[in-house]
Amino acid sequence: MPKKVVSGNYAAAYAAKHARVEVVAAYPITPQTSIIEKIAEFIANGEAEIQYVPVESEHSAMAACIGASATGARAFTATSAQGLALMHEMLHWASGARLPIVMVNVNRAMAPPWSVWDDQTDSLAQRDTGWMQFYAENNQEVYDGVLMAFKVAEHRKVNLPVMIIESAFILSHTYDIVDMPPQEEIDEFLPPREPLYTLTDFDNPIAVGALGTPADYYEFRYKIEKAMEEARRVIKEVGKEFGEKFRRDYSQMIELYKTDDAEFIFMGMGSLMGTVKEAVDLLRKEGYKVGAAKVRWFRPFPKEELYKLAKNVEGIAVLDRNFSFGQEGILFNEAKGVLYNTDAHPIMKNYIVGLGGRDFTVSDIKTIAKNMKEIIERGKLDREIEWYHLKR
Amino acid sequence: MNTLNTLFGEKKAKAKKLVFKSVDEYPEVPLTLGTTLINFTGDWRTFIPIVDESKCVKCYICWKFCPEPAIYIKEDGYVAIDYDYCKGCGICANECPTKAITMVREEK
Amino acid sequence: MIEVRFHGRGGQGAVTAANILAEAAFLEGKYVQAFPFFGVERRGAPVTAFTRIDDKPIRIKTQIYEPDIVVVLDPSLLETVDVTAGLKEGGIVIINTEKSKEEVLEKLKKKPAKLALVDATTIALEVLGLPITNTSILGAVAKATGIVSIDKVEEAIKDTFSGELGEKNAKAAREAFEKTVVYEL
Numbered sequence: 149m150p151k152k153v154v155s156g157n158y159a160a161a162y163a164a165k166h167a168r169v170e171v172v173a174a175y176p177i178t179p180q181t182s183i184i185e186k187i188a189e190f191i192a193n194g195e196a197e198i199q200y201v202p203v204e205s206e207h208s209a210m211a212a213c214i215g216a217s218a219t220g221a222r223a224f225t226a227t228s229a230q231g232l233a234l235m236h237e238m239l240h241w242a243s244g245a246r247l248p249i250v251m252v253n254v255n256r257a258m259a260p261p262w263s264v265w266d267d268q269t270d271s272l273a274q275r276d277t278g279w280m281q282f283y284a285e286n287n288q289e290v291y292d293g294v295l296m297a298f299k300v301a302e303h304r305k306v307n308l309p310v311m312i313i314e315s316a317f318i319l320s321h322t323y324d325i326v327d328m329p330p331q332e333e334i335d336e337f338l339p340p341r342e343p344l345y346t347l348t349d350f351d352n353p354i355a356v357g358a359l360g361t362p363a364d365y366y367e368f369r370y371k372i373e374k375a376m377e378e379a380r381r382v383i384k385e386v387g388k389e390f391g392e393k394f395r396r397d398y399s400q401m402i403e404l405y406k407t408d409d410a411e412f413i414f415m416g417m418g419s420l421m422g423t424v425k426e427a428v429d430l431l432r433k434e435g436y437k438v439g440a441a442k443v444r445w446f447r448p449f450p451k452e453e454l455y456k457l458a459k460n461v462e463g464i465a466v467l468d469r470n471f472s473f474g475q476e477g478i479l480f481n482e483a484k485g486v487l488y489n490t491d492a493h494p495i496m497k498n499y500i501v502g503l504g505g506r507d508f509t510v511s512d513i514k515t516i517a518k519n520m521k522e523i524i525e526r527g528k529l530d531r532e533i534e535w536y537h538l539k540r
Numbered sequence: 541m542n543t544l545n546t547l548f549g550e551k552k553a554k555a556k557k558l559v560f561k562s563v564d565e566y567p568e569v570p571l572t573l574g575t576t577l578i579n580f581t582g583d584w585r586t587f588i589p590i591v592d593e594s595k596c597v598k599c600y601i602c603w604k605f606c607p608e609p610a611i612y613i614k615e616d617g618y619v620a621i622d623y624d625y626c627k628g629c630g631i632c633a634n635e636c637p638t639k640a641i642t643m644v645r646e647e648k
Numbered sequence: 649m650i651e652v653r654f655h656g657r658g659g660q661g662a663v664t665a666a667n668i669l670a671e672a673a674f675l676e677g678k679y680v681q682a683f684p685f686f687g688v689e690r691r692g693a694p695v696t697a698f699t700r701i702d703d704k705p706i707r708i709k710t711q712i713y714e715p716d717i718v719v720v721l722d723p724s725l726l727e728t729v730d731v732t733a734g735l736k737e738g739g740i741v742i743i744n745t746e747k748s749k750e751e752v753l754e755k756l757k758k759k760p761a762k763l764a765l766v767d768a769t770t771i772a773l774e775v776l777g778l779p780i781t782n783t784s785i786l787g788a789v790a791k792a793t794g795i796v797s798i799d800k801v802e803e804a805i806k807d808t809f810s811g812e813l814g815e816k817n818a819k820a821a822r823e824a825f826e827k828t829v830v831y832e833l
Binding site: 151153286315317318319321322323324325419420422423425426507508509510 | 666667670671674679680681682683684706707708709710711713
Binding site: 244245246307344345354355356357358359360364367368370371 | 560563566568569570571572573
């Protein structure tokens with residue numbers, strides 16, 4: 149299989165090309181811009197046949213993707229932070245109209261103060277828009293994620309959009325080896341889209357965006373939730389098929405690393421989990437019984453997997469590169485909620501790390517491990533939420 | 541009134557209100573949730589437009605302007621109004637260059 | 649794992665140098681990672697870029713604080729930047745300069761185990777007609793460190809720049825490889 153040394157953004161652009169995307173509508177924003185620049189280059193060089201729609205804002209970018217997707221086309225876009233926030237209204241529209249659009253969001257901190265660096269709050273703030281969310285650990289997962297995203301999104305029982313999320317700079321501008329399967333194998337894995345409906349079927353005209361009175365709206369919301377539940381199964385199926393075809397298995401919505409005999413684990417999402425795995429190996433050499441759980445899919449949330457995992461450990465250190473003001477880290481919040489009505493109640497502590505691109509290192513993880521070990525020995529939390537890097 | 545002799549013809553005759561009794565009956569996607577052909581808005585009217593064919597020059601300006609649309613073109617080329625839907629807004633009468641349409645107070 | 653830090657000025661191609669070194673090591677069959685210092689770079693301002701090279705997949709996603717190798721693209725940086733900050737014991741420093749070993753050592757805060765000097769600016773001006781030293785300096789990296797061969801450096805340069813541009817830049821790297829002087833300290 150051909151391997152290339154590419155940035156996370158180029159991995160995303162190659163994946164869009166290899167997925168045979170038909171329409172791209174996008175607006176530039178750091179650190180996303182090189183994704184759509186690369187796609188424009190593919191088109192200019194005649195390497196890809198894509199209808200590229202230059203628009204005046206992210207709101208319009210998503211609106212154009214919605215229009216394209218409603219005609220049955222495979223539509224793709226990319227954005228970051230403020231751009232994603234501006235898109236917010238249209239995100240609801242895409243999922244409500246059940247359109248399998250795929251978007252790469254490069255996690256970037258929300259201003260002010262202005263920041264272009266990594267932070268998950270931008271995408272997590274879109275939690276309730278009905279988009280599936282996949283957090284990539286490395287450039288390979290960005291590439292694989294985009295290919296799988298279309299297959300999951302377009303599954304006839306799902307029909308919901310997917311956001312593939314990568315870290316600003318840490319992935320977007322970092323060069324790494326990405327294995328790209330031959331086009332014919334990708335085509336086999338991801339055949340052309342078979343839309344549920346299309347605006348261009350003139351023999352069967354339809355109205356999109358119909359009024360849903362109180363007598364009908366409720367049922368359509370329920371249908372979206374049913375599709376999300378269906379997506380849990382489809383994600384695992386597609387992940388397994390991907391593994392069989394391309395030798396990288398994604399059948400687990402939470403990737404487990406050395407958790408079998410772990411006393412406590414680190415749980416988090418995205419690129420920081422690569423560093424965590426490295427730290428787990430070093431900590432194990434020092435006698436710590438630790439593991440790592442990387443939450444790949446945040447929506448739909450992997451409830452079952454989390455329960456099974458939580459049943460077998462004494463503690464979970466939840467690493468959140470995000471924060472919900474007035475409450476706590478968002479993954480921590482979700483994980484606690486899932487476990488409340490179960491018999492799995494490990495000690496859980498929330499570490500707020502890496503906001504706005506603050507470097508989160510192996511030695512930081514070792515410090516957290518020490519703290520977790522003390523908490524478990526004492527059987528009691530010192531505090532529930534720790535702003536780990538805070539200068540005091 | 542012969543309901544078939546209208547712009548919507550048989551479609552209008554067959555139009556039915558969609559009623560979904562259980563969630564499974566709903567379409568997967570919120571598309572075309574029924575039809576407005578079942579909404580007879582003609583009784584909203586106070587003034588009714590009357591076409592004088594001796595003045596009509598078949599320019600179809602009224603047909604283009606009708607917001608409903610409730611104006612259709614007959615086989616003989618003259619325009620007529622589907623009174624089941626016409627709300628009596630008077631735009632057709634206002635736009636008509638030959639004053640072939642007049643608005644008349646309607647007693648019900 | 650070998651960690652390399654490049655020091656340059658915005659526009660000199662330090663980030664591209666880090667990427668090409670990664671590409672060359674990849675061609676040698678290694679696992680690689682290359683990234684810029686995640687700043688807001690401007691032309692002329694001091695910039696840093698990094699390359700990691702290993703025999704196994706690289707999972708770590710943090711900045712580099714203790715490099716094995718430091719590469720300096722612009723001699724004037726020695727006046728303002730502590731280029732040897734965090735340099736590991738036994739580390740290598742590679743500098744684009746016209747100056748002598750003694751003059752350079754005077755400016756370094758920490759003495760490396762190995763120092764390699766090359767006048768990459770002159771080579772770049774002669775071969776490319778531009779003072780862009782990122783490809784020439786990679787010839788010096790191949791000579792001084794042996795982590796990549798000059799053949800793979802040339803191949804990686806040609807992969808990055810197509811046509812005549814690639815040929816010229818590869819030639820600049822080859823010349824720098826031949827002219828680099830390495831001192832064991």
